[in-house]
Amino acid sequence: MQPPGVISPCQTEQEQVQHLCHTDSWFWAPATFPGCETPVDYADSHSTVMASVADLKIIRFDQSWAKDGHVLLRYTAQGSHCGEPYKGISKTGRHAQWSAAAIFEVEDGKIRSFTKDWDQKTMQIQLGWAPVHESDDPRWNSKALDSPEEARKHNQ
Template sequence: MVMIIELSAEETKRRFGVAIPIRNFPYQLNHREENNVKLVMEYIGIAYSPEENKGANSVKHLCDRGNTFEAVSTFPKAHTAEEYAEEHAKVMASLTDLHIMRFDIVSAKEDFVTIRYTATGTHRGAPHNGIEATGKRAEWTAAGNFIIDEHTGKIKHWWKDWDKMRMWKQLGWVKPPDAEFL
């Protein structure tokens, strides 16, 4: 039986370098799993930082050569973890205060790391798909599943799922505004 604990922002910062609380975390990880979580947290810390994410080169050192990224419904132009950082930088240009509020769950088993998080942001920046800043705030969830290359210790593959429609509706990015998605 796996014991689940909660980590405060301070504990997560000390252990993984990112000051974001984790609500559900396995009590024990082996050394390899601990390093893999640290790698994913470093990537997320950069990719979600308006100051640090300057596009693909910001995260290149964390990504395996030939890595892949899949999120067809949310980032169809991104096919690598570096391309995701590039596309995400564009979202952050619109949501200048975008940040992860908490990790709802972080787990690791061998070379597999999974995360689910809750994020927030306000459209105060650049236009998004031609929509000028709405001043509206949104809160949404997303999840990522990562495979870390056992030889290089870098991100080999990443699948991302994102509650994009919830976010877009709250921000006023869905046209018409009363559209429903089933």
């Protein structure tokens, strides 16, 4: 038996997450995780990304706070497509850096709800998973999308 908080490599994503959540917990991120309705659904879906971006890591927490049963995390992550093929795309070896935010509602020490916002487009373009055509619009400019932090500095 594993001590609390320790994840066994033999556990499924569902087993790794289920004990952290209320049985009726919910998840909301329709733009980036359509069809996911619970934190367990999210973990199963996110495992596909994790298998492809096998070196994914959070490089910094940009903001974090907890108050009145809510926890907010905004973070910057990075990784490369060094693992499994992603939706039929063989590993590209390309590196990406992106931001995401998570808001958790916690009740009695367990997750009641989880809302996620993720800069998925930037990550997918940097990894070569989404086509982009050159444009002056920074939302579709390949240079700006390849290095969003650098582009932000130039636009200030």
